[in-house]
Amino acid sequence: MSQAPILSCKEVTVAFDGFKAVQGMNLLLLPGELRFLIGPNGAGKTTMLDVICGKVKPVSGSVSFHRRPGALDITKLQEHKIAESGIGRKFQTPSIFAGLTVMENLEIAMSQNRSVWATLRATLKPSERERIDEELALIGLGDQRHLRAGLLSHGQKQWLEIGMMLLQEPEILLLDEPVAGMTDKETDKTGELLQEIVRKRTVVVVEHDMEFVRNFASKVTVMHEGKLLKEGTMDEIQSDDRVAEVYLGRGKGRDAHAVG
Amino acid sequence: MTSIFADRRRLWLLLGYIAAAAVLFCAPLYLSDFRLNLLAKFLAFAIAALGLDLLWGYTGVLSLGHGVFFGLGAYAMGMHLKLQASGTRLPDFMDWSGLTKLPWFWEPFKVFPVAVALGILIPALLALFLGFFTFRNRIKGVYFTILTQALVIIVTTLFIGQQAYTGGTNGLTSFTKLLGEPLRSDTMKTVLYLATVAVLVLVFMLCRYIANSRMGKVLRAIRDGENRVRFLGYNPATYQMMTFAFSGALAGIAGMLFVLHVGIISPSMMGIVPSIEMILWVAIGGRGTLIGALIGTLALNYAKSGLSEAYPDFWTIGLGVLFIVVTVFLPGGIAGLIRSGAEAVRRIRGRGNMHESGAHSVLQGSNRSV
Amino acid sequence: MEMWISQLFNGLSVSSILLLIALGLAITFGLMGVINMAHGEFIMIGSYTAYLTQNLFKDLLPKGAFDSYFIAAIIASFLVAFVIGYVLEVILIRHLYGRPLDSLLATWGVGLVLQQIARSIFGAPNVAVSSPSWLNGGLELIDGVVFPYKRLFILALVAICLVAMYMYIYRSASGRRMRAVMQNREMAACLGISTRRVDGMTFAIGSGIAGIAGCALTLIGPIGPNIGTYYIVDAFMVVVLGGVGKLVGTVVGALGIGFFNTMFEWWSNASLGKVFVFILIVAFLQWKPKGLFAVRTRQLD
Numbered sequence: 041m042s043q044a045p046i047l048s049c050k051e052v053t054v055a056f057d058g059f060k061a062v063q064g065m066n067l068l069l070l071p072g073e074l075r076f077l078i079g080p081n082g083a084g085k086t087t088m089l090d091v092i093c094g095k096v097k098p099v100s101g102s103v104s105f106h107r108r109p110g111a112l113d114i115t116k117l118q119e120h121k122i123a124e125s126g127i128g129r130k131f132q133t134p135s136i137f138a139g140l141t142v143m144e145n146l147e148i149a150m151s152q153n154r155s156v157w158a159t160l161r162a163t164l165k166p167s168e169r170e171r172i173d174e175e176l177a178l179i180g181l182g183d184q185r186h187l188r189a190g191l192l193s194h195g196q197k198q199w200l201e202i203g204m205m206l207l208q209e210p211e212i213l214l215l216d217e218p219v220a221g222m223t224d225k226e227t228d229k230t231g232e233l234l235q236e237i238v239r240k241r242t243v244v245v246v247e248h249d250m251e252f253v254r255n256f257a258s259k260v261t262v263m264h265e266g267k268l269l270k271e272g273t274m275d276e277i278q279s280d281d282r283v284a285e286v287y288l289g290r291g292k293g294r295d296a297h298a299v300g
Numbered sequence: 301m302t303s304i305f306a307d308r309r310r311l312w313l314l315l316g317y318i319a320a321a322a323v324l325f326c327a328p329l330y331l332s333d334f335r336l337n338l339l340a341k342f343l344a345f346a347i348a349a350l351g352l353d354l355l356w357g358y359t360g361v362l363s364l365g366h367g368v369f370f371g372l373g374a375y376a377m378g379m380h381l382k383l384q385a386s387g388t389r390l391p392d393f394m395d396w397s398g399l400t401k402l403p404w405f406w407e408p409f410k411v412f413p414v415a416v417a418l419g420i421l422i423p424a425l426l427a428l429f430l431g432f433f434t435f436r437n438r439i440k441g442v443y444f445t446i447l448t449q450a451l452v453i454i455v456t457t458l459f460i461g462q463q464a465y466t467g468g469t470n471g472l473t474s475f476t477k478l479l480g481e482p483l484r485s486d487t488m489k490t491v492l493y494l495a496t497v498a499v500l501v502l503v504f505m506l507c508r509y510i511a512n513s514r515m516g517k518v519l520r521a522i523r524d525g526e527n528r529v530r531f532l533g534y535n536p537a538t539y540q541m542m543t544f545a546f547s548g549a550l551a552g553i554a555g556m557l558f559v560l561h562v563g564i565i566s567p568s569m570m571g572i573v574p575s576i577e578m579i580l581w582v583a584i585g586g587r588g589t590l591i592g593a594l595i596g597t598l599a600l601n602y603a604k605s606g607l608s609e610a611y612p613d614f615w616t617i618g619l620g621v622l623f624i625v626v627t628v629f630l631p632g633g634i635a636g637l638i639r640s641g642a643e644a645v646r647r648i649r650g651r652g653n654m655h656e657s658g659a660h661s662v663l664q665g666s667n668r669s670v
Numbered sequence: 671m672e673m674w675i676s677q678l679f680n681g682l683s684v685s686s687i688l689l690l691i692a693l694g695l696a697i698t699f700g701l702m703g704v705i706n707m708a709h710g711e712f713i714m715i716g717s718y719t720a721y722l723t724q725n726l727f728k729d730l731l732p733k734g735a736f737d738s739y740f741i742a743a744i745i746a747s748f749l750v751a752f753v754i755g756y757v758l759e760v761i762l763i764r765h766l767y768g769r770p771l772d773s774l775l776a777t778w779g780v781g782l783v784l785q786q787i788a789r790s791i792f793g794a795p796n797v798a799v800s801s802p803s804w805l806n807g808g809l810e811l812i813d814g815v816v817f818p819y820k821r822l823f824i825l826a827l828v829a830i831c832l833v834a835m836y837m838y839i840y841r842s843a844s845g846r847r848m849r850a851v852m853q854n855r856e857m858a859a860c861l862g863i864s865t866r867r868v869d870g871m872t873f874a875i876g877s878g879i880a881g882i883a884g885c886a887l888t889l890i891g892p893i894g895p896n897i898g899t900y901y902i903v904d905a906f907m908v909v910v911l912g913g914v915g916k917l918v919g920t921v922v923g924a925l926g927i928g929f930f931n932t933m934f935e936w937w938s939n940a941s942l943g944k945v946f947v948f949i950l951i952v953a954f955l956q957w958k959p960k961g962l963f964a965v966r967t968r969q970l971d
Binding site: 135136140144151154155206 | 527531534566
């Protein structure tokens with residue numbers, strides 16, 4: 041662990057109207073790492089992603105994004121600045137722009153100068169068109185490029201959103217349950233997409249689907265009641281008593297229903 | 301194959317626009333003075349409608365305050381005309397209110413280009429100012445709409461209350477000349493009409509450019525999911541502010557032209573009812589399509605001038621019913637009707653070509669997402 | 671000192687009427703995401719109902735009974751506005767749930783139609799309602815400061831409505847259902863609450879309260895088809911200021927706007943006063959963009 045982290049969250053605490061969704065959570069991400077964030081419902085996984093992308097401001101603790109020029113204090117930045125600095129977020133429910141075509145969705149998601157003046161004058165350069173075409177091929181929506189995105193199926197919407205994230209070229213990508221609500225076939229395809237994504241960037245995935253997680257040999261962080269419970273490989277996690285207790289409710293009846 | 305088809309459609313569209321512009325430019329040849337003046341007024345309204353459509357139809361921000369921006373432009377021009385008409389003396393209503401000296405803020409309006417510039421800048425800056433303090437804090441949706449309506453109330457009460465400086469309830473009228481030429485002469489009327497058409501064509505092209513640019517796509521994205529846009533790295537507030545200011549400026553231009561055609565501006569023309577009527581122009585024509593805003597403005601205003609004089613009571617009720625019908629049953633307006641009609645025709649005719657596959661996946665998509 | 675007290679009293683009086691109007695607005699917006707621009711016309715309906723009740727008492731009953739008309743008028747105003755509100759909800763409003771901007775435009779159309787109907791029936795000029803004699807005069811607690819009985823009566827009326835509303839929302843079974851629907855419509859529906867009935871009832875109650883406000887306004891001045899439009903924007907500002915979802919927000923919002931309106935108008939004049947209040951509201955929203963009392967959610971859009 042001599043490598044410097046790309047993102048470090050220290051003692052992060054988030055409260056909603058007095059209820060503490062996250063309490064003193066620590067999370068270190070190394071460059072190029074694929075990290076799974078698991079835990080029962082209400083463990084604070086999504087909230088943690090919300091903190092990293094700036095949607096929720098923590099009441100205490102620090103989140104630093106270590107980019108090459110220097111560290112950025114995420115908690116002090118507005119969402120669009122965070123996104124612009126290189127942190128991308130895919131939400132749980134697909135949130136593409138229903139009124140725009142697939143192509144247009146990708147076009148505005150592409151990393152670019154995002155000021156009003158720049159977008160007013162922007163034209164689709166051949167190099168950009170090529171990038172979008174590649175992306176369309178990757179997510180398998182080439183035939184639907186001129187279709188309004190609102191008409192896509194649930195799985196297609198998820199892929200479109202993943203494609204948008206990739207064109208955004210973030211250094212850190214946050215994915216919230218990318219395979220939720222997908223058929224087995226769709227899940228497999230998403231898994232392939234994910235393998236593709238991981239090669240170039242740091243990725244955090246919140247996931248309930250243990251089968252899906254097991255397909256990737258990577259580090260897993262378990263959260264429980266807003267705190268860090270355990271961090272390690274999938275094998276280590278599965279052999280841990282406390283994790284089993286949280287998930288299977290051994291000894292603690294009230295958690296039994298909370299299994300994802 | 302797709303591109304050839306698209307190119308041909310674009311060519312037809314372009315020809316259509318050119319033909320429409322030609323018809324408008326030639327109107328002095330075939331319309332009576334009265335009708336020409338009426339059309340000029342409606343075309344001025346259409347300029348405001350275009351800006352409003354960009355803001356509401358594309359960006360999803362509903363402003364009930366555009367009467368104010370329209371009024372501010374109109375007053376800027378009205379002040380210039382009033383000063384022209386009064387010559388070296390004080391404007392009559394100032395005299396009656398006991399003012400002895402021209403207020404300092406009236407001075408710049410003596411010069412025509414300055415008055416025109418202010419007629420655009422003042423509404424744009426007011427919109428920018430209000431936009432800055434609302435969009436930045438994510439005050440949006442109905443909250444924003446209600447604030448714009450409050451803006452209308454305070455500006456109209458202010459204009460009525462400050463009679464010595466604004467002419468009060470009566471507003472500004474009895475204009476005589478523009479740039480030394482009599483305002484009511486036939487030549488002047490034709491020139492003003494042609495100027496209005498020219499401005500409208502320019503504004504339409506500009507709005508079309510914006511709508512088709514990447515900025516236009518971002519605006520529609522903001523309409524669909526403002527927060528999502530934020531996580532793509534765009535700042536929606538800047539986009540909303542700029543669009544609001546731009547559409548405010550267009551309303552100002554419309555107001556200036558309106559005064560030139562009608563010869564009067566008073567607080568009642570910038571109040572709540574005119575402001576919300578502007579929304580109806582866009583709603584009827586079809587929000588989110590620029591040509592729809594144009595058609596809606598002309599259609600509603602011709603209907604109004606035809607019906608409101610003959611049956612004023614019926615007109616008010618009709619206006620109310622129109623609001624209900626359009627928002628509940630026809631959110632796409634006239635343009636939406638035409639489009640769905642055209643699509644139906646194309647589907648019937650276009651069996652077997654590539655459009656079927658498109659329609660097929662549409663069906664698939666809608667089935668699965670339910 | 672006397673001036674201060676009477677100005678404060680004026681402020682309180684203005685606030686109380688605003689509160690009565692804004693109550694229904696805040697509830698319908700919070701519950702259904704519907705902005706009801708026709709709310710002002712329910713005020714008008716209440717006012718004209720009071721006017722009709724007065725005429726009825728004048729024509730049919732002996733002179734001595736006239737003074738009691740106002741109590742009947744309050745009840746009648748509530749009922750008439752309630753029924754019309756319920757009908758409107760069934761016919762139109764329920765098609766507009768969750769579409770605040772569309773509902774705003776459609777209900778504005780409704781308002782226009784209702785105004786025109788009133789104009790056709792009662793004529794465009796204002797009509798006067800003569801107040802019952804027991805409300806003439808005033809209470810002189812301090813030398814030089816008279817509290818008119820009419821204003822005191824309105825205060826009491828508002829207090830009663832507020833308490834009744836509070837009891838209904840927080841203490842009754844149907845109020846509990848209403849809060850359930852407000853907080854989570856789908857869940858409430860799953861639990862067997864008829865959200866349609868709740869919506870209809872709530873909208874009707876909000877309208878009925880606006881009717882009472884309209885009845886109260888007849889004590890203050892003459893009434894006309896446009897009476898609602900004078901109050902509606904201020905009432906909306908109360909909702910913006912107070913936030914949605916809690917009764918106390920509406921109360922505080924109404925008090926704030928009522929007092930500042932009165933104060934600024936006293937210090938400057940009516941037209942500048944409004945400008946100041948507007949600037950103050952925008953400034954306040956810089957600090958609390960969602961109003962005084964807002965419920966935090968995790969939804970994205």
